[in-house]
Amino acid sequence: MPDAKIFVPAPDRAPPLNTLGPVAWVRENLFGSVSSSVATLIFLYLFFSYVPPFVEWALINANWTGTDRSICEANTAGACWTFINVRLEQILFGLYFASKPDELWRPTLIFILFFALLLPLLFEKTPGKKWLSITLLGVFPVVFYFVVYGGSFGIPQSNTTQWGGFLLTFALAFVGILLALPIGILLALGRRSELPVIRSICVIYIEFWRGTPLITILFMASVMLPLFFPAGVEFDKVVRAMIGITMFQSAYTAEAVRGGLAAIPKGQAEAAMALGLGYWKRTIFIILPQALKISIPSIVNTFIALFKDTSLVSIIGLLDLLNMAQTAARSVEWRGYDIEGYLFAGFIYWAFCYGMSRYSQNLERKLDTNRRN
Amino acid sequence: MIERTRIPLHRDPKVRAMLVQALALIIVIYGFYSLFQTTVDNLVARGIQTGTSFFDEVAPFQIGFSPFFDYKLGESTYIDVFFVGIQNTILVAVLGIIAATLLGFFIGVIRLSPNWLVARGALVYIEIFRNVPLLLQIMFWNFAIFLPTLPAPKKSIEMGAFYLNARGFHTPLPVIEDSAGFAVWMLLLVGLVAGLVIFARRAKVRFQETGQRLPVLWISLVAIVLGGYALYKIAGSPLGFDVPVLGRFNFKGGGQLPLPLFSLWFALTLYTAAFIAENVRAGIQSVSYGQTEAAQALGLSRRDTIRLVTIPQALRVIIPPTISQYLNLTKNSSLAVAVGYEELVAVWAGITLNQTGQALVIIGMTVAVYECLSLFTSFVLNWYNKRIQLTER
Numbered sequence: 048m049p050d051a052k053i054f055v056p057a058p059d060r061a062p063p064l065n066t067l068g069p070v071a072w073v074r075e076n077l078f079g080s081v082s083s084s085v086a087t088l089i090f091l092y093l094f095f096s097y098v099p100p101f102v103e104w105a106l107i108n109a110n111w112t113g114t115d116r117s118i119c120e121a122n123t124a125g126a127c128w129t130f131i132n133v134r135l136e137q138i139l140f141g142l143y144f145a146s147k148p149d150e151l152w153r154p155t156l157i158f159i160l161f162f163a164l165l166l167p168l169l170f171e172k173t174p175g176k177k178w179l180s181i182t183l184l185g186v187f188p189v190v191f192y193f194v195v196y197g198g199s200f201g202i203p204q205s206n207t208t209q210w211g212g213f214l215l216t217f218a219l220a221f222v223g224i225l226l227a228l229p230i231g232i233l234l235a236l237g238r239r240s241e242l243p244v245i246r247s248i249c250v251i252y253i254e255f256w257r258g259t260p261l262i263t264i265l266f267m268a269s270v271m272l273p274l275f276f277p278a279g280v281e282f283d284k285v286v287r288a289m290i291g292i293t294m295f296q297s298a299y300t301a302e303a304v305r306g307g308l309a310a311i312p313k314g315q316a317e318a319a320m321a322l323g324l325g326y327w328k329r330t331i332f333i334i335l336p337q338a339l340k341i342s343i344p345s346i347v348n349t350f351i352a353l354f355k356d357t358s359l360v361s362i363i364g365l366l367d368l369l370n371m372a373q374t375a376a377r378s379v380e381w382r383g384y385d386i387e388g389y390l391f392a393g394f395i396y397w398a399f400c401y402g403m404s405r406y407s408q409n410l411e412r413k414l415d416t417n418r419r420n
Numbered sequence: 421m422i423e424r425t426r427i428p429l430h431r432d433p434k435v436r437a438m439l440v441q442a443l444a445l446i447i448v449i450y451g452f453y454s455l456f457q458t459t460v461d462n463l464v465a466r467g468i469q470t471g472t473s474f475f476d477e478v479a480p481f482q483i484g485f486s487p488f489f490d491y492k493l494g495e496s497t498y499i500d501v502f503f504v505g506i507q508n509t510i511l512v513a514v515l516g517i518i519a520a521t522l523l524g525f526f527i528g529v530i531r532l533s534p535n536w537l538v539a540r541g542a543l544v545y546i547e548i549f550r551n552v553p554l555l556l557q558i559m560f561w562n563f564a565i566f567l568p569t570l571p572a573p574k575k576s577i578e579m580g581a582f583y584l585n586a587r588g589f590h591t592p593l594p595v596i597e598d599s600a601g602f603a604v605w606m607l608l609l610v611g612l613v614a615g616l617v618i619f620a621r622r623a624k625v626r627f628q629e630t631g632q633r634l635p636v637l638w639i640s641l642v643a644i645v646l647g648g649y650a651l652y653k654i655a656g657s658p659l660g661f662d663v664p665v666l667g668r669f670n671f672k673g674g675g676q677l678p679l680p681l682f683s684l685w686f687a688l689t690l691y692t693a694a695f696i697a698e699n700v701r702a703g704i705q706s707v708s709y710g711q712t713e714a715a716q717a718l719g720l721s722r723r724d725t726i727r728l729v730t731i732p733q734a735l736r737v738i739i740p741p742t743i744s745q746y747l748n749l750t751k752n753s754s755l756a757v758a759v760g761y762e763e764l765v766a767v768w769a770g771i772t773l774n775q776t777g778q779a780l781v782i783i784g785m786t787v788a789v790y791e792c793l794s795l796f797t798s799f800v801l802n803w804y805n806k807r808i809q810l811t812e813r
Contacts, residue, residue, distance in 0.1 A: 076536035083535045090537045244441035248448055258794030259787050260751040266769050267787075270779045274462045275455050355553040362555075362757055369556050373563075385564040393552045393560065400551035 105390075116381060130384045131391045134375040138391070141211025141366060150203070153194050154214050160190065161217075169406060171413075188225060191218070207285045211366030213395060215285070219357040219367070223292040224300075224350050230293070231300025232339075236330060238301065239308055249301070256298035261356050264291045269363045288360045292353070299349040307342030308334065341414060347407035351400050358396070368392050459780065466777075474776050475499040481771055483762050485678050487511065501772055505764035506789060512681060512763060513750040516688040520749060521742070523693035528700025542697065549694040555755050557691055562683035562759045570679070573671060581663050583671060588678040590664040590671045601658030608651040616640045680761035684753065692749045696742055703738030704730065736808050740801055747797040751790060764789060 078084040108125030110118050111132065119127035131138070136145040140154040164183040167173040195214070198204035210218070237249035256264070268291030272282060282290070311334055319329035361370030369392050375381060376388030429435055463470050479501050482493045486504045490496075496504075531542035549557070567586060571577065576585040583590040596602045616639075623634045652658075664674030677685075707730050715725040754765040769786045773779060 076534065079534055083533075083538075086530075086533070086535050086538050090535075090541055094541075242437050242441050244445050248444060254794070254798075255787075255791065258791045260754040260765070260790060262754045262757065262765055263769060263783070263786055263790065266765070266773075267783050270773065271459075271783055274459045274779060277458050278462065278465065351551075355551075358553040358555045359755070362755075369553065369559075373559065385568075386560075389556060389560040389564050393556050396553050396556065397548065397551045401547060404551065 116384075119384070126390075127381075127384050127387050128391075130375070130381045130387055134381070137212060137375060138368065138371050139213045141209060141214050141371065143205050143209035143211075144214070145212075146209075150205070153197070153202070153205075157191055157194055157214075158217075161187065184225060188221070191221075207283050209366075210285055212371045213368045215360075215365060216354075216357050216368040218285075219289060219292055219360060220350070220354045222289045223296045223353050223357070226289075226293040227296035227300045228346075230297035232304050232335070234297060234301035235304035235308055238305055253298045253301050256295050257302070259295075261292075261295050262359050262362055264295050265359055265363050267291065284363070284365060288363065288365060292357070295356075296349065296353050299352070300346060303342050303345035303349050304338065306345055307338035307340075310341050311337050344407040344411040344414070347403055347410070351403050351407075354400060354403070355396060368395060463780070468777050470778065470780050472781060474778055477776075479772070480775065483767060485676075485681065485762050487675070498772055498776070501767050502764075502785065505762065505766070505768045508681075508761065508767075509750070509753055509763040509789075512685055512688070512753045512756065512761065513746075515685050516692065516749050516753065517746050519685065519689040520692035520696055520745075523689060524696025524742075524745075525700055527693060527697035528704070531697060531701045532704055546694045546697055549690050550698070554687065554691045554752055555758055558684055558687040558755055559758055561687050562680065566679060566683055573666060576666075576671075581661075581674075583664060585671075586679060587671075588676055589682050591675040591677070592664065593662045593675040594659045595662050596658060597660040598656060598658040601656040605652055605655035605658055608655060609648060612643065612647050612651065616643060678761070680756065680759040683759055684756050684761050688749055688752060691752070692745055695745050695748075699738050699741045699745070700734075703734040703736075706737045707733045739804060743797060743801055743804070747794055750793055 077087045104124070105126050108122065110122055110125055110127050110129045112118070113129045114133055116127070116130070119129055136151065140151065144150050144154050161183075164179055164187060168176060168179055168183070173179070193199060194202065195218070196205060196207070234249050234253055237245050238253065240246050240249070265288060268287045269284065272287050272290065276282075315333055315337065316329060319333040324333070357367060358369040360367050361373070366374060372388040372392035373385070376383075376385045460470070476497050476499065478494060479496055479498050480493075483491045483496075483501065483504055485508065488507055489500070489504055491500060491504055527542050527545060530538050531546070533539045533542075570584065570586040573585045573587055576583040576590075581592045620636050620640070623636050627633050662674050664671040664676070666672075711729050711733065712725055715729040720728065753763055756763045757766040757770055760766070764786060769782055773782045776782070
């Protein structure tokens, strides 16, 4: 009888120690391997040697109250937010409105109106979104002009050379996106046109502005713009910066819209053509509504870039948020508190840009209907 | 019988296309013509003679930092200023690109680390540095951190023969003392590299024939470091070092990176690295997990899976946006004007423009330099995209 082969099963593996709960989580995510454990320790060391002292300086030991630098000089262990507190109106609304307490309602009203219009738009199920956006893009700028610039309805005219702070940053960014959007859409359509002359004009325009740094464009706008117009036509500095920013931004918007146009299947245009729609009808009713929807995330991204780039106007001497914070920190009363000034301005920029980028990421996820995971 | 209807001329698409284009062309040409005409009139009215004759005039200001050209106050002309500006722009761009690439790849890779803390840390880094204006970051590092906290030259932070103080960063500089020996060393090095290239080819052939692999990369690295040093000794040590020495006010001799360059480089690196890190993350995530599984099914080791399957496919996604980031970094270096680093926009579109008033020529030349860079970048990108398209089957 041949030797029967007897099946001997391998011994059972021990059950995993723990696969649920915080201990298992720490074991898997923080100490998964030797290199991972080393990285965790290094990270914890760096974290605890920098973050608690910073929090202590910025929040716990900080000076919040008071009206002059004596309180900050008495307590040097913490940040001097007193300085921001005292200069807050300047940093937010600029020199003109900060110097006239009676006029402060104007920028305040504008910001309240803006957020009242914008916030409902961010939610998907708000009714009447169409009318809200038309109000925001069409009516709001007119209100802005009459309330902030003034000069009619008994509202005194404000001096644009004294515009500044976050109000100016906001105005530059808003005008930039508002004017750049239609120009950018036209340029994007032109770039995809079948007419070679139109196409080349649009390509040259887009590539020209995209290839030049914004600071050069702002120099160009502030030095050369007066040369381009006949004597007698004068723009003030803010308008010059707005023109430069619009030119620059329209090229970037055009590229964002072009991405959306390229994503629309050719069949859409062909079907519209088969129905007998002409170029403009098929563009306005069939192509653009789909293309713009797809390109909203990239348009928001170019807008984030623009919002950050408005800080460049401080180089041509405009007192925007960055320059206002810096000027305040270099004034005789508050010399030496640069860090606080930069941190505060940086935080405002960061909050807006981060908010917008989260929004655009959300939107992207929502629009991405054929996502895999 | 088919009756042919004639299309009226104004509804014929071809005729209309021609008309529209002719109209657009006329409007653009007329626009440029009238712009040009008013500009010339305005310049005449202000008494500015537009032209390039100011190129050869001596520039009445000093440029402190010019590592490769000699710039002398009272001798150098305006056109020299232009070239010094380009040189300084390229210098900070190259330094920034190298550092941002290294840091960006590092952050992008650890962003996907299985270690939760490390991945979160990378995310926080990216979200902070991406969402704060670069200009603010440059000014923050320069005016709020480096200028007040770095010591005076007398109390410099010493790192061997390197010194860091509020004036900048000072390094020893190699100087060729024996030019014949240096030439011999260079020739020997070329020979060594050629040998290594042949060795790498042979190793590849051997791998394809027998499947045995040699650690070519390590062998080459060791050969270059050790062999390079040995050959340096053989050639009779042809280099000397110009070491920075503390003078009365600041260090003299050696290489000097002024503080504005240092701050600019630092801020550009941190800012651009955040964007590159995002490109790297997106690139790695774009390679579907099935690729890794397939490689494992074929029996590839973990290292080979990453090296031969994941990285080549990820790079295809990573490289194009990263090249655009390099262009952005170069354009962003023009923000140096805020901290006083003497690059193209600062010395040419800034100081020279103020001195001469030649707005048209100066802005035109500045724009032309950046346009050339941007055209060059899109040329490289197109070339790269075409190349990876060919390998796609």
